[in-house]
Amino acid sequence: MEERDISQEETKPSPAENIVQLGQTNVPQLSSDSTIHCLTIVGQIEGHIQLPPQNKTTKYEHIIPQIVAIEQNPNIEGLLVVLNTVGGDVEAGLAIAEMLASMSKPTVSIVLGGGHSIGVPIAVSCDYSFIAETATMTIHPIRLTGLVIGVPQTFEYLDKMQERVVNFVVKHSNISEEKFKELMFSKGNLTRDIGTNVVGTDAVKYGLIDEVGGLSQAMRKLRELIDHSHQQGAMLQ
Amino acid sequence: MILHTIVPEFLVFQTNEAEYKKQRTVQYNGVTLLVQQTETNEYEIVRVLSSDPQHYLTYEPGIKLHATSLQFMV
Numbered sequence: 227m228e229e230r231d232i233s234q235e236e237t238k239p240s241p242a243e244n245i246v247q248l249g250q251t252n253v254p255q256l257s258s259d260s261t262i263h264c265l266t267i268v269g270q271i272e273g274h275i276q277l278p279p280q281n282k283t284t285k286y287e288h289i290i291p292q293i294v295a296i297e298q299n300p301n302i303e304g305l306l307v308v309l310n311t312v313g314g315d316v317e318a319g320l321a322i323a324e325m326l327a328s329m330s331k332p333t334v335s336i337v338l339g340g341g342h343s344i345g346v347p348i349a350v351s352c353d354y355s356f357i358a359e360t361a362t363m364t365i366h367p368i369r370l371t372g373l374v375i376g377v378p379q380t381f382e383y384l385d386k387m388q389e390r391v392v393n394f395v396v397k398h399s400n401i402s403e404e405k406f407k408e409l410m411f412s413k414g415n416l417t418r419d420i421g422t423n424v425v426g427t428d429a430v431k432y433g434l435i436d437e438v439g440g441l442s443q444a445m446r447k448l449r450e451l452i453d454h455s456h457q458q459g460a461m462l463q
Numbered sequence: 464m465i466l467h468t469i470v471p472e473f474l475v476f477q478t479n480e481a482e483y484k485k486q487r488t489v490q491y492n493g494v495t496l497l498v499q500q501t502e503t504n505e506y507e508i509v510r511v512l513s514s515d516p517q518h519y520l521t522y523e524p525g526i527k528l529h530a531t532s533l534q535f536m537v
Binding site for chain 2: 260262263265275276277278279281288292295296305
C-alpha cells in the first residue's frame, strides 16, 4: 500500500513544478544612494563629559566619522547641515566646525530655531549659510561652568579660547571682528548676561549669515555649488 | 532647598550609572542607531545616527528591534 502511494506521487507532477518562475511585481525603486547627505546638529554639543541620557546631544565621535565618510564617498556630492542647537562644548564645537570648513565638497548650512553659542562657528563654517526668519543665534563670551582655580590664569585661558572662536567666525563669515565683539559684549540684551540674541534678518544684516531662507533655498544653493564644482573639475581636466 | 551654584546641574545631581547603560549604539543593516532597552528585552530606536536622508524613511524612533539582529558597538 505504502509503496504504491509513493509511486503515484512520483508520477503526478507537483503544482510547483509547472510554474517556471515565481515572480513578483516589480515596484520602481528610488535610487538608495542620496547624492546629498544631511547632518543634524541638535540639542547640546557634547564635549569630554557624557551628559545624562535624557539630554539630547550631538556627539563629535558620531559626527566626525560621518564627515570623513561623506568626504570619501564618491557618490555623495554635497552636504546640508541643519542646526538647532543651544551650544555646548567649545572644543567639540570648534572641531566639528573645522572639519566642515576643510571639506572639499560643497556644504550649505541652515539655522532653524536656534544656532546659539558654539553653534555660531558651525553655522558659518559651511560654504554658504542660511537662517530661517524666526531662528535666533546668541553671541556671548566664553564661560566656564565648572571649578575655577586662579583668576589671572583663568582669564588668560578663556581669552585665548575666545580668540579662537572669534577668529574662526570672522574668517568664515562676512562679519567684522569689531562688530562680532560688539555683539558679544553688548549689555542689556540678555537677562543678567552680556551678549546679543541675533534674529534671522539681523544675522544677515551683520554679515554673520549669508541669506535668510529655508529648505528649498538651501537645496537650490547646494545644487548650484555642486554644479559649479563639477564645472571646475571639468575645466581642470 | 535652594542651591546657588555655578556648578552645572548634572554635576550636582549626578545620574545613576545604570541610566547610561540603558542606551546603546548599534549597527543594524549597516545603519548606526541609538537604541534603548525596553522592559520586554527588545531594543527601541531612540535616534538614527546617519547622514543619509533615506535611512530616516526606513528607521524611525520607536521601532522595536530584536537583540539578535543588532550588532553592538563597544
